[in-house]
Amino acid sequence: ESSERWRAVDEYLTTTLIGEDAGLVRARRECRLAGLPDHEVAPNQGALLSLLARMRGARRVLEIGTLGGYSTIWLARAAQHVTTLEIDPEYARLALLNLERAGVADRVDVLVGPAADSLAGLVAAGAEPYDLVFIDADKPNNPRYLEASLLLTRPGSLIVADNIVRDGAVVDPASADERVQGVRRFLELLGSDPRLDVTALQTVGAKGWDGFAVALVR
Template structure:
């Protein structure tokens, strides 16, 4: 199969099961116009996050890596009326775009976007007693994936679901000799998860409009 076929299949699924609305379309358009990298999750992946949040009955969500708020909006829409979400974004300009997109979606009272390095912000969440979160989505700098998973555990409870994006790296995850920090960080994350008795996890490969990649899906069991 080819990239064109993967993209066509994704579009078919999206048109039937996750059609764009004006808010989501505007979120992508405004993010692009502001110069943000076009690396948001695909629409069917956004719908997957929405369904996962809903299926696990989450009332609180932590997102590490906001970008323009596209995935944020998908997840926040699955929360109940009294739900809450905190999203962490390193880049202040990206955070401003995300806040505007979230406000247009009518979710500004549900979602708080915090700016700064996540490894600085996460300890503050712990100090504030912001957790435990019911659902954690990690989609930020890959070199820190093991640190983000470790913090997800600290801010979780038994039953919390953790999802990590971009874990296949086009198959480069197999390269044990690489010095690419995105790959070494992701491999270290897999090793951490494999040794961690509090996590029950799997990972799977995906193809589609985002090309060849994959997700890690884990549940906190203790």
């Protein structure tokens, strides 16, 4: 079956290319032990986030959707500061533990609550611009997260969003799935905003058939 081949190739690429350190391996394991959904990025995707942050020379990173902090650790290994937003206090608590064990807790702020509120708080507080934003939370709110991201970035910043293909469902304008509709609206905004240069790629791998979008703030 093709999904098994996709997984096998991801495992091969990860074994061959990706140095997942002990903190990352442990974070993933703790998430499974605590029964969190396995919705964190795959190791090779985490490495891509880290490379994008480093290519950008990112000092400050904003992450929307923490889960157990797996992608947060990748980003915190690449930048001086990460602000990460999580609605679930239990997930946030595990994330903090994982960040501590990975030795990056001192460079991460975990803000607990609905991301829309946390983002409004950051805007109101006049937060210093972020160099990279990773959008990976509740997909119906993606359009809103994009709007806030544009207020919290500057020319040269990157905005990355995960899960934009959803097993191909993204092409269905009549989809009853509000996540699909959120992603479609988000992509329309990305494609029509003169402040952004964008692309998106579909991917297959250990996490199935999906994709990500990357935008550069002009």
